[in-house]
Amino acid sequence: MEPWELRRAVEAGRTTASRLGLQVDDVIVIHNSDRVVLRLVPCDVLARVAPSGHLAGSEFEVEVARRLADIDAPVAELEPRVEPRVHVRDAFAISLWTYYEPVRSEIAPDDYANVLMQHHAALRQIDLAAPHFTDRVAGALSEVNDRERSPELPDLDREFLSTTLSGLSAAVSVEKAGDQLLHGEPHPGNLLNTRRGPLLVDLATCCRGPVEFDLAHAPEDAGKHYAGADLDLIHQCRALNWALFSAWRWRRNDQMPDRDHWRVEGLNRVRAAVGRCELG
Structure with missing residues (x-):
């Protein structure tokens, strides 16, 4: 603000x-x-x-x-x-x-995976109307494809982001049988290490999709400790998440601190993540 x-x-x-x-x-x-x-x-x-x-x-x-x-x-x-x-x-x-006083220690990848497994198990116990992650992608596409809403986004980057968002969204959502309620954005900034143990915050991002969509927000090694996770799908979701992040940064009214830095860095992260998917 x-x-x-x-x-x-x-x-x-x-x-x-x-x-x-x-x-x-x-x-x-x-x-x-x-x-x-x-x-x-x-x-x-x-x-x-x-x-x-x-x-x-x-x-x-x-x-x-x-x-x-x-x-x-x-x-x-x-x-x-x-x-x-x-x-x-x-x-x-x-x-x-x-308010939870933070504990100044890093959350190990296996502990991170365990927290997400606990959270996903809890989410399977509640009945809640929540958007699908593809709705989030559709919102990002509307920003990217509208020059008035993202006027400073260069044309080549606009085309790249639009193609990446639509292509990866379709690829990740091919199989919806395993979709469930998710946190939506359980990145390290949304997982607090407290005296009670690690706790997730920012629950407004709750959505439906595969568990790999959540795991793609976690540190990379966490997915290896999550039973049954599809590591290739995590790579695709990570690329999709960076594309979503990048799309939000190019909004006319985006207020993220250091926005100009993250506009450039976000696109770099998208390209690196997409390249990794292609290599895989």
């Missing part, structure tokens, strides 16, 4: 928590992108604040968390001292979560 919008988002998070009876003397910005993540102290609550246009996504995330709360899924929990719902204030959607 731009500085002026960030200030409003921080105040919306602070005011919402305070009016719910939580003590907020200070606010620490943990992450700032199209939505922000705030640590509220001393109540030690994590506030996720998004523009109200993301209200449906915030409500979906809270619903996923509520469904997983009773089945021992390895996910961050909603703040138990307040009602588990999304609050709207000053054109922002605010959800409140338990």
